[in-house]
Amino acid sequence: MTEMGSSTWDIIRFCIGIACLGIGCLLTLLGAIGMLRLRDVYQRMHGAGIVDTGGAGLVLFGLLLLSPDWQTSVRLIMIGAVLVFTAPTATHAIARAARFAGIRPELAHEEKETSS
Amino acid sequence: MRPILISTLLMYGLWLALSDQYTPLFLSLGAGSAVGVSLIAYRMGVLDAEGLPLSILWRLPRITAWLVWEILKSNIIVGRYILNPRAVAPVVMRIKATQKSKAALVTHANFITLTPGTVTIAVNEAQNEILVHGLSRAFLDEAMMNPQINLLEGK
Numbered sequence: 001m002t003e004m005g006s007s008t009w010d011i012i013r014f015c016i017g018i019a020c021l022g023i024g025c026l027l028t029l030l031g032a033i034g035m036l037r038l039r040d041v042y043q044r045m046h047g048a049g050i051v052d053t054g055g056a057g058l059v060l061f062g063l064l065l066l067s068p069d070w071q072t073s074v075r076l077i078m079i080g081a082v083l084v085f086t087a088p089t090a091t092h093a094i095a096r097a098a099r100f101a102g103i104r105p106e107l108a109h110e111e112k113e114t115s116s
Numbered sequence: 117m118r119p120i121l122i123s124t125l126l127m128y129g130l131w132l133a134l135s136d137q138y139t140p141l142f143l144s145l146g147a148g149s150a151v152g153v154s155l156i157a158y159r160m161g162v163l164d165a166e167g168l169p170l171s172i173l174w175r176l177p178r179i180t181a182w183l184v185w186e187i188l189k190s191n192i193i194v195g196r197y198i199l200n201p202r203a204v205a206p207v208v209m210r211i212k213a214t215q216k217s218k219a220a221l222v223t224h225a226n227f228i229t230l231t232p233g234t235v236t237i238a239v240n241e242a243q244n245e246i247l248v249h250g251l252s253r254a255f256l257d258e259a260m261m262n263p264q265i266n267l268l269e270g271k
Contacts, residue, residue, distance in 0.1 A: 107208060
């Protein structure tokens with residue numbers, strides 16, 4: 001996109017970029033549906049997790065492939081890096097708050113001891 | 117002295133990447149800010165193994181591919197559960213962590229949350245245990261990240 005005319009690489013990255021954006025949007029939609037359909041606060045966080053990881057990740061990766069210059073790419077990578085560190089922290093904060101508020105997760109089995 | 121130097125270099129690298137101004141004036145202002153921020157951070161006492169966990173940060177790229185693959189895989193699995201919420205069978209489990217440093221333990225807890233389907237509810241530092249909520253038993257294996265996280269500690 002920066003040079004005149006379009007090379008094969010430009011066409012390839014355009015197609016893959018658009019595909020990533022599309023899949024990312026679908027995953028975000030799926031996460032939103034999960035927020036509505038899942039039953040308690042802990043389960044809904046897993047739906048939000050899809051939006052944070054697959055949704056945002058694929059959209060950012062798609063934009064990275066479509067980015068016109070390296071400055072834009074650097075900023076997109078920075079956004080991704082910040083998301084990777086903040087998204088789980090925020091999710092954990094909600095889980096912790098829910099636990100302190102005394103909300104019991106709906107469980108299929110009793111609490112289990114596991115080690116790896 | 118070494119943490120200040122490394123922090124200054126990282127800060128200046130970030131500044132260079134984000135600034136589109138490369139005139140001598142701006143370059144020196146950037147260098148000045150990088151040194152200033154590092155000195156302030158050092159005075160605040162946050163440039164320690166927790167604030168700047170270099171040993172973990174520079175090993176992070178080694179497990180990035182594995183992490184991205186895990187995230188993509190569990191995105192698909194959680195997506196299937198969302199489309200079929202009846203199959204959801206939530207579990208809460210305790211996972212023994214084998215990490216030595218706090219930074220690695222936090223990374224472990226964060227990576228568990230980062231993969232959809234499992235969320236860290238609490239970390240018990242004294243017993244090196246992580247309390248995890250999973251969307252179903254199928255996610256139990258996914259939370260077993262000890263081998264990969266231990267790579268970050270150089271084991």
